[in-house]
Amino acid sequence: MDKPFEPECSFSERATQLTSSAIREILKVTERPDVISFAGGLPAPSGFPVDVVRAAFDKVLVSNGRSALQYGPTEGYAPLRAWVANDLNSKGAKVAPENILIVSGSQQALDLLGKVLVDKDSKVLVETPSYLGALQSFSLYQPRFVSVASDEGGLVPEALTESNASGARFLYALPNFQNPTGRTLSRQRRETLVTRAASLGLPVVEDDPYGELRYAGEPEPSLLSLAADAGAHVIRMGSFSKVLAPGLRLGYIAASRKLIDKLVQAKQATDLHTATLTQMAVYEIVKDGFLDTHLPTVRELYRQQCDYMLDALQKEFPSSATWTRPEGGMFIWVTLPEGIDTNQLLQKAIEEKVAFVPGEPFYANAPAPRNTLRLSFVTVPEDKIRSGVAILGRLIKAQLA
Numbered sequence: 450m451d452k453p454f455e456p457e458c459s460f461s462e463r464a465t466q467l468t469s470s471a472i473r474e475i476l477k478v479t480e481r482p483d484v485i486s487f488a489g490g491l492p493a494p495s496g497f498p499v500d501v502v503r504a505a506f507d508k509v510l511v512s513n514g515r516s517a518l519q520y521g522p523t524e525g526y527a528p529l530r531a532w533v534a535n536d537l538n539s540k541g542a543k544v545a546p547e548n549i550l551i552v553s554g555s556q557q558a559l560d561l562l563g564k565v566l567v568d569k570d571s572k573v574l575v576e577t578p579s580y581l582g583a584l585q586s587f588s589l590y591q592p593r594f595v596s597v598a599s600d601e602g603g604l605v606p607e608a609l610t611e612s613n614a615s616g617a618r619f620l621y622a623l624p625n626f627q628n629p630t631g632r633t634l635s636r637q638r639r640e641t642l643v644t645r646a647a648s649l650g651l652p653v654v655e656d657d658p659y660g661e662l663r664y665a666g667e668p669e670p671s672l673l674s675l676a677a678d679a680g681a682h683v684i685r686m687g688s689f690s691k692v693l694a695p696g697l698r699l700g701y702i703a704a705s706r707k708l709i710d711k712l713v714q715a716k717q718a719t720d721l722h723t724a725t726l727t728q729m730a731v732y733e734i735v736k737d738g739f740l741d742t743h744l745p746t747v748r749e750l751y752r753q754q755c756d757y758m759l760d761a762l763q764k765e766f767p768s769s770a771t772w773t774r775p776e777g778g779m780f781i782w783v784t785l786p787e788g789i790d791t792n793q794l795l796q797k798a799i800e801e802k803v804a805f806v807p808g809e810p811f812y813a814n815a816p817a818p819r820n821t822l823r824l825s826f827v828t829v830p831e832d833k834i835r836s837g838v839a840i841l842g843r844l845i846k847a848q849l850a
């Protein structure tokens with residue numbers, strides 16, 4: 450076999466900031482099949498509608514193959530943009546298809562927003578803790594992160610003040626089943642949040658890839674749907690990754706026409722447009738209401754998995770530990786007694802072939818608590834959830850003893 454070739458090159462300043470975290474290195478071992486991994490953020494593959502996706506790609510290629518294989522507009526496939534706008538409006542938003550940009554996964558939306566809204570040292574407000582992938586995306590544009598307080602109910606709207614919002618480019622918020630904590634904002638907090646953001650002139654980026662995966666409680670209105678009445682500027686990001694499959698790499702941004710125009714220019718530089726064939730196939734899947742029948746199955750699967758893990762935590766973890774009880778999504782956030790360092794706990798857990806993500810990297814600013822961790826429960830079968838949580842419980846109790 451040929452050796453990989455390794456010529457030298459001079460990296461840009463930006464590239465030199467891209468580092469692989471120590472955690473990422475440790476978590477590489479979690480890809481081994483003998484490791485019980487609660488670390489990944491992957492959706493459950495058993496929920497992927499493989500046959501439906503295959504039939505949709507077939508149909509598009511047979512009926513419209515030449516258009517499906519052609520370049521397309523940067524804004525996205527028009528019928529899919531219209532479908533997204535319609536779907537948002539059916540849940541209280543007031544947007545037109547021109548307000549929608551289709552992107553190659555909502556992760557691309559994060560990068561594009563960083564590109565067009567963030568300069569070096571721009572102030573960006575984030576929850577405490579927040580989605581690591583967003584912190585990493587925005588970091589490339591060298592912002593100054595300002596952490597906004599969160600509690601058991603998620604982001605505390607009253608913590609948005611003249612002083613922290615002044616001059617900020619935006620607040621990045623995750624109102625549903627937040628990654629990493631699984632927390633959800635109450636209706637009241639959402640209303641207060643958009644009202645305060647409006648009066649502070651603070652744009653809010655609403656990242657909501659998990660909103661459709663609610664398996665308990667009642668759906669809350671999106672920040673976008675509350676924005677119009679409050680006079681707030683909400684930029685919403687959504688994704689087909691958790692409702693269909695992440696390998697499709699399909700998401701969207703809903704924003705003002707002016708911002709969409711800028712994002713379109715930035716996206717042109719990145720990839721010209723999101724894959725035409727994929728957009729057409731996904732439109733084929735969703736246009737007649739497939740998600741209405743598909744999502745209840747996925748929600749039930751996730752509810753069951755979540756229950757297994759909550760039950761195992763109750764049985765195996767010391768009573769001095771606390772954890773969130775998500776109403777949807779994929780994550781539980783655990784807070785261990787002060788003094789337990791979850792980075793060290795991870796080393797021990799890996800030796801026993803169990804993995805999780807320590808909480809520290811999810812905090813944009815020091816000091817980050819060292820006693821928190823994120824557990825993902827959707828891909829691990831019940832017996833392994835139980836045995837993996839039992840191992841973690843034993844290791845934690847040993848440290849406490």
Ligand code: PMP
Nearest residue numbers: 490554555556580628688690700
């Ligand atoms: N936002 C959040 C909060 C996420 O958890 C993820 C994926 N883990 C993304 C955005 C990116 O998702 P995608 O690019 O697959 O749409």
